[in-house]
Amino acid sequence: MDLLLQLLFQGIGIGSVYALVALGFVLIFRATNVVNFAQGEFSMVAAFLMVVFAVDLGWPYWLSFLVCLAGMALFGALFNLVVYYPLRHRTFLPVIISTIGASIFLANTTLALYGPQPQMLPGWFETQGFQVGGVYLDSQYLLIVAVTAVLVAFQYWFFEHTMLGKKLQATSQDKEMASLLGIPVAVMIMVTFIYSALLGGIAGILVAPILFVSIQMGGSIALKAFAATIIGGFGDVAGAIMGGIALGIVETFGAAYISVPYKDGFAFLVLVLFLIFRPQGIFGERVAEKA
């Protein structure tokens, strides 16, 4: 029983990271109708930046974190300008290919700059964790869950109760109409990319102390986050969060009871199973292209 609870706790923790990245996926998808295949690299880049500031340069953790966030905001803007914006009037295929190219570029540039050796990032707190009954609550996992909860609440408030949030929603639902109403669509898309890079960055920094900081972490997180969006309901914010957490739990239990080397395979297996057996159930009635 204690083991079950322990695994559940870890699953929710790691699942929260997938949920954050999945949220970034969904936001960009809703704003641009394109899946950003470099979403995971947002997390990887942020984690490496954190290693540079907090470990290599020895800056205080909170300061490094803030500098990282600023860096990620800039990075999101740059990414939009180079990878998405020039292709905005083309079909989705060139955009997908472009984001895949960006993903390869980012991972390997990091490899060229930092070498193949995985890096360690210490956790945020000195205290490792607490023993509650038979369950050990790791402080970093607690932090992840807490930050995810806060961000989800913030996002709800932002989109439902601020003017900027409403404008972003309008842009994602109908770009032409939004621009006719005087909403600067290009700015809204820019804001979406920046926000999405921040979400991905925070997820990367939070998960870095648990995993190693490596150039592979981006790809693996992105694929799982994408699987999460499908499991939860594609394009749906609440679905992405639920899907992410569910996937984290499946993966943790799979690694504990079935196989550690194939741990990364479970997400893909679940993804394929969902695509085969429950595609309509996930994203509801498919809206046909208007004839």
Added chain:
Amino acid sequence: MKQDAAVIETASFPPATNPSRTGFAGYWCLALVAASAAMLTPVDNYTLNILMQAVTYAIAVFGLTIVLGLCGQINLAQAAFFGIGAYAVGLGTADFGISFWICLAGGALGAMLMGAVLGACTLRLGGHYLAMVTISFQQILTLIMINWIAVTHGPDGVTKIQRPPLLSAPQMYLGFCVMALAMIGFVVWHLPETRLGRSMRAVRDNELAAGVTGINVYQTKVAAFALSALLGGIAGGLFAGGFNYVSPDQFSFAESVVFLTMVLLGGVASPIGAAIGTALLILIPEWLRFLKAYPGLYLAIYGMAVILIVLFMPDGIWGFIKARLNRLVPASRAPGQFPALVLSQDAGRATASDITLEVQRLAKHFGGLKAVDDISFAVQRGSVHALIGPNGSGKTTTLNVLSGLYTPTAGKIVLDGRDITALPTHARTAAGLGRTFQNIRLFRSMTALENVEIGSEHPGNALVTGGRQAHAARARSALAFVGLAARADEPVTSFSYGHQRLIEIARALAGNPSVLLLDEPAAGLNSTEKAELSDLLKRIAAAGPTILIIDHDMTLVSEVASHITVLNFGRRIADGESLAVLSHPDVIAAYLGTEPDAPAGA
């Protein structure tokens, strides 16, 4: 019919892409020379390895030419299919002592089967899913290659891979691979001219239109994907034989990206592009060997190259060159002779009654919105029947349900006595339904002729017996019927809006529909064009097919239609002879609004 056939034979069809006999011979001579050169020219080991890699990779990249270039579907797992072929030959010959040929065939078929299954699972969904699922498949396969040590030897890879006895000398084997490349290149080069290839291009250009011209979109995509995987498997098998050693890192996601870059760089549209891209991306890294000192730099440059190609050279190197060449050689083709278009209302179909299309209690709800609600009407054989109503009254929704783009919530559709409610779009076309779209949906990369040929080429078209020539002849006849025969070989994008509409009508007519659905054909036409359209519709009706037309232009409707059904808010408010319906008080109310307006849906 005999006379028609005679005319077809004497017609001088321009060899659009068909190379002449000398072209064929030249190609094979060149292939033989290249293969003999590979066998006989003394080369050092280093060059041999590079050539071997280039030749086998090019075959795998041809696979991407099919799936991405021809059919517009993404495949990010080509290295996985390559790996299936390679491991089949590697493990089969080294561990089990099975004949090379059996292993090669088994690996290729295995890859094709995996491709078909993967495609069948995901190709009903959008392209994003396909991208993700192929990446997932790629990752799972890599995990298996590394971790299932008992079978795959894990990270160590497979050594002592055997070649077939006759080809055990490396250069003999290379020569054989060159011949294989030439043969597969030949097939891929000619694929766009086959029926399957044209279907793939149609699917790439416009899926909806492909469906209503009778193409099974889903099957076509799965076929493209499976073919691509098959070529990946063959290439991998040949690769394993060439190097005697394979290991998991040769088949990772990074390699899939390399394959993708190769096809993008060279140009996705043609196997020549694939060959150019492969050659360059194998040679450039060899020239830049010094970069190998920095791990990651290579792939970083690849990644950047992908972005730059997509941004600045979307058609690749070969596409760029070809555009220049085409400008030098202007296409001047004289239209040949062709028979007059034969349209028959009951070609090969059982005709039981005067009613050709019957709609019974049809409904389509979107959530709470009843876009079409309990509509019934019957279309008389050989008549022009109009479906009219104010904006948002459910006309286009009805048409979309009729042609199978929407699944009805309730009701039944009967065409020529056959219940077609459950049929997919392409099968309805085969059953005798043709349609055009309100916003024109032509296959934009093709000529007018090719567009109309695809319309002619579906299995339900009993009027055409014979191969491509017969369909081309029928397509020319259909274009002549709408008055565009002289411009048949021009790309559709060079036609005016009004003429594009006519091409769309010709495309539907070529398929010999018993009922032709026209969605606002007069929209956007000027008054001269409208008069011509009205004339054309009368000629069509006189020639056989029944027409069901939606339009706002009351002059046109009252001119051509003998029967009118009026919809308002998704319900039928009037139905009957034109004159009676147009003077019906409810219809006048709906159009002129004597009643207070309720908010319209859809």
